[in-house]
Every structure is written in C-alpha cells, then in structure tokens.
Amino acid sequence: xxxxxxxxxxxxxxxxxxxxxxxxxxxxxxxxxxxxxxxxxxxxxxxxxxxxxxxxxxxxxxxxxxxxxxxxxxxxxxxxxxxxxxxxxxxxxxxxxxxxxxxxxxxxxxxxxxxxxxxxxxxxxxxxxxxxxxxxxxxxxxxxxxxxxxxxxxxxxxxxxxxxxxxxxxxxxxxxxxxxxxxxxxxxxxxxxxxxxxxxxxxxxxxxxxxxxxxxxxxxxxxxxxxxxxxxxxxxxxxxxxxxxxxxxxxxxxxxxxxxxxxxxxxxxxxxxxxxxxxxxxxx
Amino acid sequence: xxxxxxxxxxxxxxxxxxxxxxxxxxxxxxxxxxxxxxxxxxxxxxxxxxxxxxxxxxxxxxxxxxxxxxxxxxxxxxxxxxxxxxxxxxxxxxxxxxxxxxxxxxxxxxxxxxxxxxxxxxxxxxxxxxxxxxxxxxxxxxxxxxxxxxxxxxxxxxxxxxxxxxxxxxxxxxxxxxxxxxxxxxxxxxxxxxxxxxxxxxxxxxxxxxxxxxxxxxxxxxxxxxxxxxxxxxxxxxxxxxxxxxxxxxxxxxxxxxxxxxxxxxx
Numbered sequence: 001x002x003x004x005x006x007x008x009x010x011x012x013x014x015x016x017x018x019x020x021x022x023x024x025x026x027x028x029x030x031x032x033x034x035x036x037x038x039x040x041x042x043x044x045x046x047x048x049x050x051x052x053x054x055x056x057x058x059x060x061x062x063x064x065x066x067x068x069x070x071x072x073x074x075x076x077x078x079x080x081x082x083x084x085x086x087x088x089x090x091x092x093x094x095x096x097x098x099x100x101x102x103x104x105x106x107x108x109x110x111x112x113x114x115x116x117x118x119x120x121x122x123x124x125x126x127x128x129x130x131x132x133x134x135x136x137x138x139x140x141x142x143x144x145x146x147x148x149x150x151x152x153x154x155x156x157x158x159x160x161x162x163x164x165x166x167x168x169x170x171x172x173x174x175x176x177x178x179x180x181x182x183x184x185x186x187x188x189x190x191x192x193x194x195x196x197x198x199x200x201x202x203x204x205x206x207x208x209x210x211x212x213x214x215x216x217x218x219x220x221x222x223x224x225x226x227x228x229x230x231x232x233x234x235x236x237x238x239x240x241x242x243x244x245x246x247x248x249x250x251x252x253x254x255x256x257x258x259x260x261x262x263x264x265x266x267x268x269x270x271x272x273x274x275x276x277x278x279x280x281x282x283x284x
Numbered sequence: 285x286x287x288x289x290x291x292x293x294x295x296x297x298x299x300x301x302x303x304x305x306x307x308x309x310x311x312x313x314x315x316x317x318x319x320x321x322x323x324x325x326x327x328x329x330x331x332x333x334x335x336x337x338x339x340x341x342x343x344x345x346x347x348x349x350x351x352x353x354x355x356x357x358x359x360x361x362x363x364x365x366x367x368x369x370x371x372x373x374x375x376x377x378x379x380x381x382x383x384x385x386x387x388x389x390x391x392x393x394x395x396x397x398x399x400x401x402x403x404x405x406x407x408x409x410x411x412x413x414x415x416x417x418x419x420x421x422x423x424x425x426x427x428x429x430x431x432x433x434x435x436x437x438x439x440x441x442x443x444x445x446x447x448x449x450x451x452x453x454x455x456x457x458x459x460x461x462x463x464x465x466x467x468x469x470x471x472x473x474x475x476x477x478x479x480x481x482x483x484x485x486x487x488x489x490x491x492x493x494x495x496x497x498x499x500x501x502x503x504x505x506x507x508x509x510x511x512x513x514x515x516x517x518x519x520x521x522x523x524x525x526x527x528x529x530x531x532x533x534x535x536x537x538x539x540x541x542x543x544x545x546x547x548x549x550x551x
Contacts, residue, residue: 003457007372008384011365011428015387018425022402023390025409082302085295097299099536104306106528108486110506111521115309118316118324118513125312128325153305214395217488221510231397238401238493248405251398258395 029248048249057233057250064230067144067219068212071151075208076201078152079159083200084193086160087167098164105157113150113221120146120222142224150218158207166200167193202269210258230254310525317518324513334519341516344505348520350416351501354491355484358423363477365424366431371465373432374439388429399426400493407494414496422494423487427480434476435469442468478535 033045051057086097104112119125120140130136140146170193178188216231223229228236230250237247316324320331338344373381391399403425407418442465450460466473488503495504502524506517 002375003451004371004375004461007368008376008380009372011369011372012380012384014365014425014428015384018403018406018421019387019390022399022406025405026398026402029405078302082298085298088295095536099532100303101306103529103532104310106482106486106532107310107525108488108503108506108521110488110503110510111313111517111524112309114506114510114517115313115521117510119309119312121324121513124324131325153309157306210395214397216397217507220507231395234397234401238404244401244405247401251401255394255398259393262393 026248026251029245030252031249033245048246049253051246052250052253060228060230060233063228064213067147067151067229068209070148071155071212072205072209074148074152075156075159076205079156079204080163080201083160083163083167086164087170094168098161101157101160109154110217110221113154113218116146116150116153117141117221120149141222142227144223146222147219147227150222151212151215154215154218155208155212159204162204162207163197163200166197170196199269202265206262206265210262213258214254313518314522314525317515317522319515322513322515334515338516338519343500344516344520347500347502347505350419350499351485351503354416354420354423354501355481358420358427358484359477359481362424362427362431362480363473366428366476366480367435367466367469367473369428370432370435370439371461374436385432388432391426392429392433396489397493400490403490404493414494415499416495416497418494418496419491419499419501422490423484426487426490427483430479430483431476434479435472438469438472439465 028042030048031044031046033043033047052061086094086101089097117124121127122137122139122141124141126140127137130138174192174196175188178192183191214231216229216235219227219229219232234247234250234254237243237250241247315327317334318330318332319327320329320333373384376384400422403418403422404414407414412418446468447460447464450464451457455463486503487501488507491501492504492507495501500508502520509517
C-alpha cells in the first residue's frame with residue numbers, strides 16, 4: 001500500500017527550504033567574511049573560529065559550561081529524592097503531584113523568570129522583609145546565585161519528570177526480591193533501584209544541561225546586561241553587534257558541542273541499558 | 285517504626301519545599317498584580333489599576349493579539365501538514381524515511397538559538413521583510429517536527445489491513461484516508477495540536493530573532509520590558525496563569541469524569 005507515499009513530497013521540499021538551507025547558510029556565514037550582511041562576494045576564512053579562541057571568549061564558554069554544570073548537579077541532587085518520594089505515593093497522589101510539577105512548565109518561561117526579579121531585587125520582597133529587622137540589603141539579583149537559581153527553577157521539572165517516569169514503571173517485585181534476599185533499605189536502593197533508574201537520570205541530565213548551556217534569557221534577566229554566557233554572546237553578535245559571521249561561528253561551535261555531548265550520553269545510556277539485569281535475564 | 289515516621293516527615297517537608305519553590309514566585313506575582321502602588325515589597329491595598337493599565341496599553345494588547353493569531357494559524361497549518369507528512373512518511377521507503385526523520389530531528393536537537401538565527405539568516409538572504417509573516421512561517425517550521433514525532437508512533441500501530449480492505453471495497457485513497465486512517469490517529473493528532481499550540485504561544489527565542497517591523501508577541505514584550513519593573517506585566521501574567529491552570533485542570537479532569545461515566549454505563 002504505497003498510495004500515500006506522495007504525501008511526503010511537499011514536506012521534503014519544506015524541510016530542504018526551512019531546515020537544510022538555513023543550516024547551510026550558518027555554515028557559509030561562519031566560514032566566510034563579508035563587509036555587510038550580504039553573501040556575495042564570498043571570501044573563505046577561518047578567522048571567526050580563531051577569534052573564538054581568544055581568552056575573552058574562552059572565558060565565556062568556560063563560564064557557560066560551569067553554570068550549566070552546577071545547575072545540572074543541583075537539579076539532580078534535589079530532583080532525584082523528590083521523584084523518588086512521588087513514585088512511592090498512591091497512584092492518585094502521584095498523578096496529582098506530577099500535575100503540580102507540570103503546571104509551572106506550561107506558564108511562559110519569561111514570565112516565571114521575570115517573577116524572580118521582583119523577589120531578588122535590592123528593593124524586592126526578600127530584602128524588604130530583611131529591612132524590617134534592620135538587615136540587608138543582600139545583593140542577590142545580578143549575581144551567579146540568581147542565574148543558577150533561575151535555571152534550577154526553570155529546568156528542575158524536567159529532571160523530576162524524567163526520573164519519576166522510570167521509577168514509577170519499575171517492577172516492584174525486584175525491590176521485594178532484594179528485601180527477601182536480605183538486603184536492607186540502603187543496599188536495595190544502591191544495588192537495585194538506583195542502577196535501574198539510570199536511564200531516567202541520564203535523560204534528565206540531558207534535558208537540564210542542554211537548555212542551560214544555550215539559554216540567554218535567564219542570564220539577561222537575573223544576571224544583568226553585563227552577564228555574558230554563550231547564548232548572550234550569540235544574541236549580541238546578531239542583534240546589537242551585527243557581526244553575523246562571528247555569531248554563526250559561535251553557533252556552530254555550540255551546536256557541535258551539544259551534538260557531541262548528546263552522542264556521548266546516548267552511548268552511556270546504551271551501555272547502562274545493556275548492563276541492566278532485567279535485560280540479561282530476558283536474553284538468557 | 286521511628287525511622288519510618290522520620291522518613292515520612294522528611295518526605296512531606298521535601299514535597300512542601302518543592303511546591304513552595306515552584307509556586308511562590310507565581311503567587312507573589314499574582315498578589316502584587318492587585319497592589320495599588322508600584323511597590324514590590326509592600327502590599328498597600330487592593331486595586332485593579334494594573335489591569336486597567338494593561339487593557340489600555342495598545343502595545344500590550346497588540347502583542348496578545350499577535351500571540352493568539354500566530355498560535356492559532358501555526359497550530360492549524362502545522363497539525364495538518366505534519367499529519368499528512370507523517371502518513372506519507374509511514375508509507376515511504378526506509379531510506380527516505382530515515383533521511384527525512386534525521387533532518388526533522390535537527391531543529392529538535394539543536395539549541396533554539398541556533399534554529400532561530402538560521403531562520404533569521406534565511407529570511408535576510410532571500411530578502412523577505414521580517415514581521416508577522418516570517419514569525420508565522422518560523423512557528424510552523426518549528427512545530428511540524430514535533431507534530432510528526434507525535435503522530436508517527438500511532439501510525440505504526442494501526443492495522444494496514446483496514447485501509448486495504450476499504451480500498452478493496454471501492455474507497456478511493458482519499459476516502460480511505462479521511463474515513464479509516466485519520467479517525468484512528470485522531471487522539472495523537474489532537475495531542476500534537478495541543479503541543480504545537482503551547483509551543484507557539486510560549487515561544488520567545490525564535491520569534492525574537494525572526495520578527496521585525498515592531499511586531500511583538502507576549503514573550504518579546506516581556507523581554508524588552510524586563511529592564512524596569514512594570515506591574516501590568518504581573519497583571520498580564522496573572523491572566524495567563526489563570527487560563528493555563530483552568531485549561532490544564534479541564535484536560536486532566538474531563539477524561540477522568542468520562543471514564544467514570546463510561547464505567548457507570550458498563551455497570
């Protein structure tokens with residue numbers, strides 16, 4: 001039944017025009033130099049990539065990776081226990097709690113981040129409260145702390161939901177078997193529950209780390225105009241500096257970085273998958 | 285026993301802290317949208333003045349209209365186009381399918397800002413003036429891949445014999461499509477449409493780069509206003525939070541009620 005095959009043709013034309021050509025244009029811009037933002041005449045060059053390896057820009061890359069890593073670790077440390085607690089509740093309670101975790105994700109991210117400005121600001125809610133006791137003001141807005149807080153706030157639900165999904169599907173008889181065989185709570189968790197939940201942990205890490213590396217809204221709102229992560233650097237090249245060639249080169253570097261790290265996490269995920277006891281049993 | 289009790293207390297405290305963390309900023313926003321002064325620290329009295337400012341602000345109202353118009357049109361177009369493409373794809377040769385799906389995945393895996401600048405460069409290179417139309421095209425472009433990924437798994441599970449039988453009995457391919465295939469995949473088409481709508485409604489990064497000519501959606505407006513605090517943004521946010529919450533409660537509760545009534549009928 002091949003009658004519907006033709007239906008895909010318009011989409012092939014569409015993706016060529018709106019996905020393939022735009023990506024090629026980024027590559028073209030990254031490797032060429034032009035006076036203004038026109039494509040002709042083309043001069044090939046590697047200067048934009050070379051420029052990225054200047055200390056100023058490497059510092060930005062380092063800072064972005066650092067902040068994203070800290071965010072991911074915090075999300076994992078807070079998210080795992082919460083996902084675990086939710087997965088131990090009654091079924092109705094689980095649905096309810098997961099709905100509560102999901103609702104904020106449906107609310108516009110800019111609005112939720114904007115809300116933090118009025119809480120953290122020097123004249124904001126927390127400092128206003130402290131002032132009543134003659135304390136403060138503590139500088140919170142426009143610091144690393146505020147940026148990490150904003151990222152954890154935005155991305156924690158992804159971590160919780162990924163880990164919860166795996167934990168809630170886990171076969172309970174495995175845990176019971178572990179207790180029956182004499183393991184205590186800690187042993188059961190370390191040797192049965194945690195290894196079995198690793199695939200959720202890995203997809204949670206991916207879903208937190210990737211947007212955290214590339215976001216430019218959160219650093220702009222909570223880090224202030226001078227706070228530059230790699231996403232802000234790209235934004236500035238395109239919106240205010242007008243250096244599209246350099247901007248394209250940075251984007252390519254970031255995209256490559258992300259593709260590589262996704263590939264690596266997929267590999268880890270597969271190894272974990274192969275080591276899974278349930279799979280081995282099935283294969284045997 | 286004491287250990288278990290302590291554990292329960294800890295888990296309750298954890299849940300409570302999590303919900304407070306998630307909802308405190310939203311709650312603060314809602315409360316201060318009713319404040320009768322500009323202050324963010326003191327609630328000086330109840331007032332609806334920020335709502336009045338909001339509804340009288342032509343720029344904000346225009347942004348709301350743009351957001352809704354783009355979300356509706358892009359959902360409509362991308363759901364239909366994506367569903368048809370998915371049906372075509374499920375019928376295609378493995379190689380075609382693999383290549384198309386790989387390209388389809390690019391905008392999903394790429395950081396949003398990269399997709400955004402790629403479209404910005406595209407529109408500039410082809411001298412398309414940036415504004416409402418480019419924003420709409422971009423929204424359709426980033427929604428279709430998600431529609432396809434939502435609909436395709438469902439298409440794999442439907443029985444091809446039904447379609448074949450319909451055609452053996454004299455249905456034309458397009459009749460078989462609308463009477464046999466579409467009804468079977470309808471639930472996933474609806475969830476694809478919901479996904480497309482919310483993604484378009486909340487989008488900032490891509491809209492920000494491909495717009496021009498003063499066309500703004502709600503996210504772009506919040507972004508440009510973030511420099512100084514404006515309580516009417518709190519008012520707008522409160523309305524949006526309310527709409528989203530009601531909507532989510534409805535889609536989560538209605539199926540439960542339906543299930544209950546279905547049970548009753550069975551009994």
